Amino acid sequence: MMPKLYFLGFLFIFSLAGMTETQSNCESLKPQKVHFQSRNFHNILHWQPGRACTSNNNFSNGIFYAVQYKIYGEGSWINKENCSDTQQLFCDLTTETSLIRESYYGRVRMNYTGRLSDWVVTKRFIPFWKTKIDSPYMNVTQGNQSLLVSLCPPNLPSRAPRENSMTMEKYYELLYRVFITNMSLGKEQMVYEGTQRIVEIEALTPHQTFCVVSEMYQPKFGRRSQRSEKRCVKIS
CATH class of the missing domain: 2.60.40.10 (Immunoglobulins)
Structure with missing residues (x-):
C-alpha cells in the first residue's frame, strides 16, 4: 500500500505545482499600468506588456490585446471593436468617452497563443476632471x-x-x-x-x-x- 500512497502523493504535489505554474504564468501575462491619458478631451487608454513579455522577446509576435469599456454604474462591458485584437499598447476611446462629466472604466487583457490573462481595470476616469x-x-x-x-x-x-x-x-x-x-x-x-x-x-x-x-x-x-x-x- 505504501508505494501506491507515495505515487498518489506525488501526483497531488505535481498537480499543485502545475496549478501554481499556470497561475503564475497567467499573472505574469497581465498587462501593466493600464490607465487613461487625456489631452483636450482626446481620451486614450494606455498599458504596458505583462512581466513575462518584457523579459522574453520571443513573446512579442504572438501577443494580442483586447479592450473593453463601460460607464460607471452599468453592469456590462462593451467591446472596443478595432482594439479587440490589437498588438498596439494604446486604444483611442475618445468617441466612447465623449460625455465628459460621466465616469468611465476601461480594461485590457492579453491573449498569447490562446492563453488569456485576467482583465486589468483602470481607475475611475472622468474626462472633465482628468483632461489636460x-x-x-x-x-x-x-x-x-x-x-x-x-x-x-x-x-x-x-x-x-x-x-x-x-x-x-x-x-x-x-x-x-x-x-x-x-x-x-x-x-x-x-x-x-x-x-x-x-x-x-x-x-x-x-x-x-x-x-x-x-x-x-x-x-x-x-x-x-x-x-x-x-x-x-x-x-x-
Missing part, C-alpha cells in the same frame, strides 16, 4: 509701437464633448492670459486676462525686444494650461 488643456495657439504681429496677439484654443475632438456645442472657452469657462517681457529689463508682467481672442499691447518702447507667451486659465478650479511657445519681436 494644451496651451493656446498664438500669433504675434507688430503694429505701431504695439504688438497684436491672436489667440486660438487647442483643438477638440470632432465628436466631443458630445453634450454641448459651445466653444471650448465657454463650456470650460476658460480665460486667456497674456504675458510680456521686456528683454532689456528681464521682468515679466501679465498684460491681459479675459476671453477675447485678439489682444493689442500698446505703448511699447522702440528698439526694444519684447517676448510674449500665453496660457489658458480656469479660474473656478485654479487650473491652467502649459504656456505657449515664446514669441519675440523687436519694436522698430
Whole structure:
C-alpha cells in the first residue's frame, strides 16, 4: 500500500505545482499600468506588456490585446471593436468617452497563443476632471509701437464633448492670459486676462525686444494650461 500512497502523493504535489505554474504564468501575462491619458478631451487608454513579455522577446509576435469599456454604474462591458485584437499598447476611446462629466472604466487583457490573462481595470476616469488643456495657439504681429496677439484654443475632438456645442472657452469657462517681457529689463508682467481672442499691447518702447507667451486659465478650479511657445519681436 505504501508505494501506491507515495505515487498518489506525488501526483497531488505535481498537480499543485502545475496549478501554481499556470497561475503564475497567467499573472505574469497581465498587462501593466493600464490607465487613461487625456489631452483636450482626446481620451486614450494606455498599458504596458505583462512581466513575462518584457523579459522574453520571443513573446512579442504572438501577443494580442483586447479592450473593453463601460460607464460607471452599468453592469456590462462593451467591446472596443478595432482594439479587440490589437498588438498596439494604446486604444483611442475618445468617441466612447465623449460625455465628459460621466465616469468611465476601461480594461485590457492579453491573449498569447490562446492563453488569456485576467482583465486589468483602470481607475475611475472622468474626462472633465482628468483632461489636460494644451496651451493656446498664438500669433504675434507688430503694429505701431504695439504688438497684436491672436489667440486660438487647442483643438477638440470632432465628436466631443458630445453634450454641448459651445466653444471650448465657454463650456470650460476658460480665460486667456497674456504675458510680456521686456528683454532689456528681464521682468515679466501679465498684460491681459479675459476671453477675447485678439489682444493689442500698446505703448511699447522702440528698439526694444519684447517676448510674449500665453496660457489658458480656469479660474473656478485654479487650473491652467502649459504656456505657449515664446514669441519675440523687436519694436522698430
